[in-house]
Amino acid sequence: MLNDHLRRHDGVLTLSQARLMGMSRSAVHRRVRSGLWRQCARGVYFVDDRPFSDAARIRVGVWSCGETAVASGLTAAWWHSLTRFAPNVVEVTMPRNGSGRAPRGVRLRRRNLASEDIVECKGLRVTSRPLTVLEAAVRTRDGAKIMDRALQADVALRDLWRAQLRNNGRYGSPSARVLLQAASDGARSTAERLLLRLLREAGITGWQANYPVGRYRVDVGFKGPKVAIEVDGLAFHIGSDEFHQDRVRQNHITLLGWQVLRFTWLDLTEYPDRVIALIKSAISM
Known part of the structure; x- marks a missing residue:
């Protein structure tokens, strides 16, 4: 079970995940002390027998913010394969009443998201493709290209509009509306x-x-x-x-x-x- 989890999750696991697989807290700590595992954040570990990839770094960043956290913005865009390069800073969104601080290398934003705007992709909670497209498109110079590629592929314009209306008032909402109007019948x-x-x-x-x-x-x-x-x-x-x-x-x-x-x-x-x-x-x- 453990090896299968590590293979599918880039060598990263949390204390709660280890406990669900039958490992005790002391067993986890023994592996850390022996150097087999590296503690990357509170309750988040990396098995140090493989390269620490961008995917592992992003998992650590999101999981270190708690079970309600989701990858968002340009981080979610890379996770969904909408952009080519992983961002240096991991962008995470969590509910307003969520507890915890952003560790180093993480930009944390507190905002309540609708269930329709959260999906699980490759074992990680991330913003849905429509919301991710809207948020990423206003964060980079190539934003129009991101939206164009998504529309030409598998994202429906109506779903982009629905995500926009559910998240009015967020950072970049006016700019995203301009792009959506450009993609609509007008x-x-x-x-x-x-x-x-x-x-x-x-x-x-x-x-x-x-x-x-x-x-x-x-x-x-x-x-x-x-x-x-x-x-x-x-x-x-x-x-x-x-x-x-x-x-x-x-x-x-x-x-x-x-x-x-x-x-x-x-x-x-x-x-x-x-x-x-x-x-x-x-x-x-």
Whole structure:
């Protein structure tokens, strides 16, 4: 039992877990004194016959805060494989009435979470994927990418909105709402507004929003150089019918002598300088 637990939990166990497997407190202490086990925090141990991995460090950080603690923020994002690198500081959320202090290397936040926002993943209590996406997306420069990848994979937009509404008022809630609005049905209009703001800030003139080209309208049109700009919202999904109609539309505009530039929400938020440079190059030809 013990070896199986250690294999599945990165070599980390708590005193209560050891007791459930039939070990006495004195047996645990003997292993610590002999150097076989390392005490990492009060009641949390690491069996020192393997590398102390990032996963082990995170387990220790969460379990050291008690049975009601959950990994959250960027820590939960890494645990859910939403990000590539484990954060240096372990982020933990526990109920407001929970007892205990954050040990070194742990950032502790006290907030009551709904049961829907807590899951067990690989033997560790963590925030659910929807709440994790919302919290991680506002904590890093690549936040829009985190939300985009999650939406393109297995997280439903409605579940993100539900998690947002259950946790209104938390740190980063307003910023998460902006991303959610960009991912909703109004994504195109949100992306369009962002594009127009970038054009104004760059001092680019001579364009018109919602410009008519043939029997269609493009998001932004430059009449003189005949440059049309189209934007897609966050997590842009398109079915086969929509894909076909979109290509018919773009081909029609191109045959009228217009150059079409297409940008995504991620282009506008993550690479605005590149977007502006391409537009300037196109309208100067």
